[in-house]
Amino acid sequence: MTNQNKYFERFLINVASLLLFLVLYSCDKDEIEKEDIKRSFEIKIDNENLKVTNSSISSNESCNGVFASCRYDSSNNMGFRIEFRLNKNGALRNITLFDYRNKNMHFETADFNPKGLMTITNFEYDETKNYLHFNFKGELLEQSYSDALDVDKKRKHIEGTITIQDVRNTECTSFISDLNFETNTLNFLTNLPYSSFDSSLKTNPYQFFFYSDNGYRAIIKSKKDLWDLDKGTYTFDQNSTENRIDLEQYIGIFRATQLLWIRPVDWKKFQTSGSYIIKERLIINGLKVSRGEINTQVFDNGVLLHTINNGTFEVTGFK
Known part of the structure; x- marks a missing residue:
């Protein structure tokens, strides 16, 4: 084989290798593009x-x-x-x-x-x-x-x-009640709301519970469904029995049940006074929603723990 033929053969081998590299590189690039991580x-x-x-x-x-x-x-x-x-x-x-x-x-x-x-x-x-x-x-x-x-x-x-x-x-076809507030010492974000009506209770048969993700629950206790209360401000003190807001803290052991067993022994109740305001009413996804504001002080045996200013709530009615 002449030197010229050898050089030509090497040239063909190099070209083939380059083409193979470009094909493999193109495939790798396509695979990378396909692996679009969302x-x-x-x-x-x-x-x-x-x-x-x-x-x-x-x-x-x-x-x-x-x-x-x-x-x-x-x-x-x-x-x-x-x-x-x-x-x-x-x-x-x-x-x-x-x-x-x-x-x-x-x-x-x-x-x-x-x-x-x-x-x-x-x-x-x-x-x-x-x-x-x-x-x-x-x-x-x-x-x-x-x-x-x-x-x-x-x-x-x-x-x-x-x-x-x-x-x-x-698409949201319902509405979830919510209550949130922030103080210098406590941030309350609702992660579980529910409400109850007990006709056998003469005082506050309507109760609206809001559980936070850090161990507290706020309870709006009312003589009437919030939707049936007039717009305006409702004041209460530590001795008020009707139309008030309570705050409690979970003090039981850490446990996970899925069923969320409620036992009074697991909760510490604080004393509260202040007011809440019913500001507006809306129909959302066919549900009656009352929106308002909370301004409340929280005490533990006379010691002021938290001052809640401009907290917000959205509550669905029972009817």
Whole structure:
């Protein structure tokens, strides 16, 4: 073979190698472009650092809540699923962990005081961009049942980050009651509201409960449904029995039941005085909603603990 033929052969080999490189590079680039990460979840659990993306994560928003669920499957198909429920203002409702690696154990944030053992930081939710991000760090509790409400249960430490850029929108066809206030010493964000009517009660048969994510509950007690009260200001003092607002703090042990057992022994009641104002009424999704403002002082045996100014509430009526 002449030197000229050898050079030509080497040239063809080099060209073929370059073309193969360009094809492989193009494929790699296409794969990178296809892996457009819209959802990512990182967690440290049982001293393992794990990460999942996209199809292993789902998320949606509804009314004032935003939800995310992440599933991790290991090589032997024994993983876990974790679910997050928060309000759009960052209030923590609940975190639930189903650990299939450990006899399908069920862990949750603490009843009544989920932030007592779990912190949520760097929370950001942009409803217009469908964007959700937050960090979490703390302990979950093994689920308790009615025969073991006062027994300390196993705890599992978790920490990590979740970022979702395509939270699925869901039409809100209801309305969730809400009450929020902030003082120098207490930030109250409702994560669970409910109301009750008891016709057998001569005083305040209408009661509206608001549980915060840090261990408190506020109760609006009324002789009438709030929708039936006239607009205006209603004052009360520590001795008033009707049309008042109470504040209590959870003092029981950390436990997770899902059923939220209410026992008077678990709550400390403070003394309150001040006023609330019914400012407007609206029909939202067919529900009668009263909106107002709270201005209240909170005492513990004569010692002023909190001064609430311009707190807000939105309450659905019973009719």
